[in-house]
Amino acid sequence: xxxxxxxxxxxxxxxGPAQEALRLVKVAKTYGTDGSAxxxxxxxxxxxxxxTFTAVMGPSGSGKSTLLQCAAGLERxxxxxxxxDGTELTGGSxxxxxxxxxxxVGFVFQQYNLLETLTVAQNTVLPLKLAGRRVDRRRARExxxxxxxxxxxxxxxxxxxxxxxxxxxxxxxxxxxxxxxxADEPTGALDxxxxxxxxxxxxxxxxxxxxxxxxxxxxxxxASWADSVLFLADGRLAGRLDAPTADAVxxxxxxxxxxxxxxx
Amino acid sequence: xxxxxxxPGRFLATLLSAFLGAAVVMTFGSxxxxxxxxxxxxxxxxxxxxxxxxxxxxxxxxxFFAVASTLTVNVRQRAAELExxxxxxxxxxxxGRMVVGEAVAVALAGSAAAIGPSVLGxxxxxxxxxxxxxxxxxVEHSFGTVxxxxxxxxxxxxxxxAALLAVRRTTRTGRRCSGARRFLxxAALLAxxxxxxxxxxxxxxxxALMALPAYGAISLSVGLALLASPLLKxxxxxxxxxxxxxxxxxxxxxxxxxxLAGILMSLVLFTAVATATLTLQAVESxxxxxxxxxxxxxxxxxxxxxxxxxxxxxxxxxxxLVNSLYAATAHxxxxxxxxxxxxxxxxxxxxxxxxxHLILTVTGVVLGTVAALAGIVPFxxxxxxxxxxxxxxxxxxxxxxxxxxxxLGTSLLTARRVLRVPAVGAxxxxx
Ligand SMILES: Nc1ncnc2c1ncn2[C@@H]1O[C@H](COP(=O)(O)OP(=O)(O)OP(=O)(O)O)[C@@H](O)[C@H]1O
Ligand SMILES: [Mg+2]
Numbered sequence: 166x167x168x169x170x171x172x173x174x175x176x177x178x179x180x181g182p183a184q185e186a187l188r189l190v191k192v193a194k195t196y197g198t199d200g201s202a203x204x205x206x207x208x209x210x211x212x213x214x215x216x217t218f219t220a221v222m223g224p225s226g227s228g229k230s231t232l233l234q235c236a237a238g239l240e241r242x243x244x245x246x247x248x249x250d251g252t253e254l255t256g257g258s259x260x261x262x263x264x265x266x267x268x269x270v271g272f273v274f275q276q277y278n279l280l281e282t283l284t285v286a287q288n289t290v291l292p293l294k295l296a297g298r299r300v301d302r303r304r305a306r307e308x309x310x311x312x313x314x315x316x317x318x319x320x321x322x323x324x325x326x327x328x329x330x331x332x333x334x335x336x337x338x339x340x341x342x343x344x345x346x347x348a349d350e351p352t353g354a355l356d357x358x359x360x361x362x363x364x365x366x367x368x369x370x371x372x373x374x375x376x377x378x379x380x381x382x383x384x385x386x387x388a389s390w391a392d393s394v395l396f397l398a399d400g401r402l403a404g405r406l407d408a409p410t411a412d413a414v415x416x417x418x419x420x421x422x423x424x425x426x427x428x429x
Numbered sequence: 430x431x432x433x434x435x436x437p438g439r440f441l442a443t444l445l446s447a448f449l450g451a452a453v454v455m456t457f458g459s460x461x462x463x464x465x466x467x468x469x470x471x472x473x474x475x476x477x478x479x480x481x482x483x484x485x486x487x488x489x490x491x492x493f494f495a496v497a498s499t500l501t502v503n504v505r506q507r508a509a510e511l512e513x514x515x516x517x518x519x520x521x522x523x524x525g526r527m528v529v530g531e532a533v534a535v536a537l538a539g540s541a542a543a544i545g546p547s548v549l550g551x552x553x554x555x556x557x558x559x560x561x562x563x564x565x566x567x568v569e570h571s572f573g574t575v576x577x578x579x580x581x582x583x584x585x586x587x588x589x590x591a592a593l594l595a596v597r598r599t600t601r602t603g604r605r606c607s608g609a610r611r612f613l614x615x616a617a618l619l620a621x622x623x624x625x626x627x628x629x630x631x632x633x634x635x636x637a638l639m640a641l642p643a644y645g646a647i648s649l650s651v652g653l654a655l656l657a658s659p660l661l662k663x664x665x666x667x668x669x670x671x672x673x674x675x676x677x678x679x680x681x682x683x684x685x686x687x688x689l690a691g692i693l694m695s696l697v698l699f700t701a702v703a704t705a706t707l708t709l710q711a712v713e714s715x716x717x718x719x720x721x722x723x724x725x726x727x728x729x730x731x732x733x734x735x736x737x738x739x740x741x742x743x744x745x746x747x748x749x750l751v752n753s754l755y756a757a758t759a760h761x762x763x764x765x766x767x768x769x770x771x772x773x774x775x776x777x778x779x780x781x782x783x784x785x786h787l788i789l790t791v792t793g794v795v796l797g798t799v800a801a802l803a804g805i806v807p808f809x810x811x812x813x814x815x816x817x818x819x820x821x822x823x824x825x826x827x828x829x830x831x832x833x834x835x836x837l838g839t840s841l842l843t844a845r846r847v848l849r850v851p852a853v854g855a856x857x858x859x860x
Contacts, residue, residue: 239770239853259852260774267772278767278856282684288771294673295772321684337771 192245223397271338447539458579621648646804650701674780700797766855
C-alpha cells in the first residue's frame with residue numbers, strides 16, 4: 166500500500182490509476198465540542214470503483230458535504246481511513262496533502278469558492294498555475310466554452326450570476342484532468358438546460374476519460390445520470406440504488422424522509 | 430450601536446488608532462493649556478506655545494490622515510455586510526447613519542481613553558522642558574479645554590469623514606469618488622510645495638525654519654499617498670513576475686488597490702516623516718555645532734528634546750502602519766482559504782503575501798523618499814552650504830529597513846496566524 170508521503174509527487178511514483186478510486190472505512194467526523202457537538206459523519210464505510218459516476222443524496226444537514234470533504238482530503242476525519250486513488254490519506258502536513266490532491270482531485274464547492282480578484286479564465290487555470298504545470302489556455306477556453314462561458318473569459322466572479330459562477334467552478338475542477346472529481350450540488354443553481362450540459366460534461370469525464378465522479382445533489386433527475394446513488398441520513402449510509410431512474414430515486418428519498426422524521 | 434457591542438474585536442484597530450492619535454495630539458495640546466495658566470513667565474510661555482504650535486501643526490495633519498487611513502481599511506472591509514444590509518431593505522441614509530455613528534462612537538471612546546495617557550505624557554514632556562531649563566520649575570502642568578478640543582477636533586472629523594467616504598463607495602456601486610480624492614491630493618501637493626519653497630524665504634537662523642520643510646514633506650507625502658493607487662497600477666503592469674505566487678500577487682494588488690490605499694498611505698507617510706524629520710534634526714544639530722555656539726549643553730538638551738518629539742511622531746506612524754497591515758491581512762481568512770482549496774500550499778499563500786507587500790514597500794518607500802527629499806533639500810540649502818546632507822543616506826537606509834521589516838513582518842506573521850484555520854473552515858467565515 167502506498168502512503169501519502171511517498172506519493173507526494175505524482176510523476177515519481179505513478180503506477181497508473183488504482184482499481185478502486187475511493188475507499189472509506191468507518192469514517193467519523195464531529196464538529197464542535199461537548200454540548201454543541203454535531204456528529205456529521207457516523208462511521209461511513211464505502212468503496213467506489215474507478216470510472217464510476219456516483220450520486221450522493223440525503224436531507225439537508227445529513228453530512229453530504231462533510232463526506233465529500235473528508236474523502237477529498239480537505240477535512241481530516243476524527244477517525245477512520247480514507248484511501249484515494251490507492252493512497253491512504255493519513256497524517257501529512259497541509260502542504261503534503263495539497264500536493265497530493267493536485268492533479269488527482271477536482272472539487273466543485275457548494276459555495277463555488279472562486280477568487281474575487283481573478284477573471285473567469287484566470288480562476289479556471291489557477292490550479293494549474295499553483296501546481297506549476299503548463300497552462301493550456303486553448304484547453305481552458307474549450308472547457309469554458311463547453312460550460313457556456315466562452316464569451317465571459319474576462320469577467321470577474323462578482324459580475325456573474327450564481328449559475329455562471331457554478332459553471333466556472335466546474336470548469337476549474339475539470340481543467341487539471343483529475344482522477345477523481347467531487348462535485349457538491351454542481352447543478353444546484355442552474356436551469357434545466359445548463360444543468361443538463363453540466364451533467365453531460367461530468368458523464369463524459371467518466372465515460373470518455375475514465376475519471377471517477379462523486380456528486381452530491383438534491384435533484385432526482387440529476388441523480389438519474391449517475392451509475393448509482395448512495396443515500397445518507399444523519400451521517401450514516403442509508404441505502405444504495407444502482408442504475409437509478411428519477412422516479413425510483415424520488416420514491417426512495419420520500420421514504421428516507423419518513424425514516425429520518427420517525428427517528429428524530 | 431448594537432453592532433459595536435456585539436463585535437468589539439472588529440473595532441479594535443479603529444479604537445487603537447483613535448486612541449493613539451488622540452493621545453499624541455492631546456499631549457502637545459496640553460502644552461497650550463499649560464502656557465495659558467496665569468503666572469507663567471514669558472520665556473516659558475514662548476517655549477510651550479512654539480512647541481505646541483509647530484509640532485501640533487504637522488502632528489495634527491499626520492494624525493488626521495493616519496486615523497482616516499486606518500478607518501478606511503476597516504470600513505471598506507465591511508462592504509459585504511453593508512451590501513447585505515442594503516439588499517435587506519436599509520436605505521443608503523440609514524446605512525450611512527449607522528456606519529458614521531459607529532465610527533464617531535469608537536473615535537469618541539478612543540479619545541476619552543487617551544485623556545489619562547495624554548495627561549501623563551504632557552507632564553513628562555513638561556518635565557523634559559524644565560530639566561532643560563527652557564521652562565521655569567514653578568510652572569505646573571494643566572490639561573484643559575484646548576487639549577480636549579484638539580483631540581476631538583482631529584479624531585472625530587477623521588473618523589466621520591473616512592466612514593462617510595467608505596459608505597458612499599459601497600452604497601453607490603460602480604461610481605467612484607476619485608474627483609474628491611484628486612482634489613485633496615492636489616491641495617496637499619500644492620500646500621506641500623508652497624511650504625517647501627517658502628523655506629527659502631527664511632534666514633538660516635530663524636527658529637521656525639525647520640517647521641516649514643517638515644510640514645511641506647508631510648503634506649507632499651499625503652498628496653503622493655492619495656495618488657499612489659494609479660502609480661501602483663503602473664508599476665504592476667511593468668513587473669515580469671513568474672511563478673504562481675508572483676502571478677497571484679500582481680493580480681491581487683491590481684484588484685485591491687482601493688483596499689491597499691490605507692497601507693500604502695501609512696508607508697509613504699512613515700518613510701517621508703521619519704526620513705525628513707530625522708535628517709532635518711541631524712542637519713540642524715550639525716549646523717549648531719559648526720557655528721561653535723557656546724551653550725553646547727543647552728543645544729544638546731534641545732537636540733534630545735527634538736529627537737524625543739520626532740520619535741513620538743515616527744513611532745506613532747509606525748504603529749499605525751502595523752495596525753492597518755494587521756487589520757487588512759487578518760481580514761483575508763476567506764480569500765486565503767479559497768486559494769488553499771484551489772491547490773495553494775500554505776507556503777505559496779505566504780509567498781503571495783510576501784510578494785504583494787514587497788511591491789507595496791518599494792512603491793511606498795519611493796514615494797515617501799521623493800516627499801522627504803523635497804523637504805530636506807531646501808532646508809539644507811538654506812541652513813548649510815550643501816544640497817544633500819551626508820547624514821541622509823544612513824538615516825534613509827535605517828528608515829527603509831524598518832519600513833520593510835514592519836511591513837513584511839506584520840503581514841507575514843498575521844498571514845501565518847490566519848493560515849492556522851483549516852481551509853474548509855476559513856471559507857465558511859462570513860465575508
Ligand atoms: N464547520 C462546521 N462547524 C460546525 N458544524 C458543522 C460544520 N460543517 C458542517 N457542520 C454540521 O455538520 C452537519 C452536516 O453538515 P453538511 O454540510 O455535511 O450537510 P449537507 O448534507 O451537505 O447539507 P446541505 O444539503 O444543506 O448542504 C450539519 O448538522 C452541520 O450543521
Ligand atoms: Mg452541503
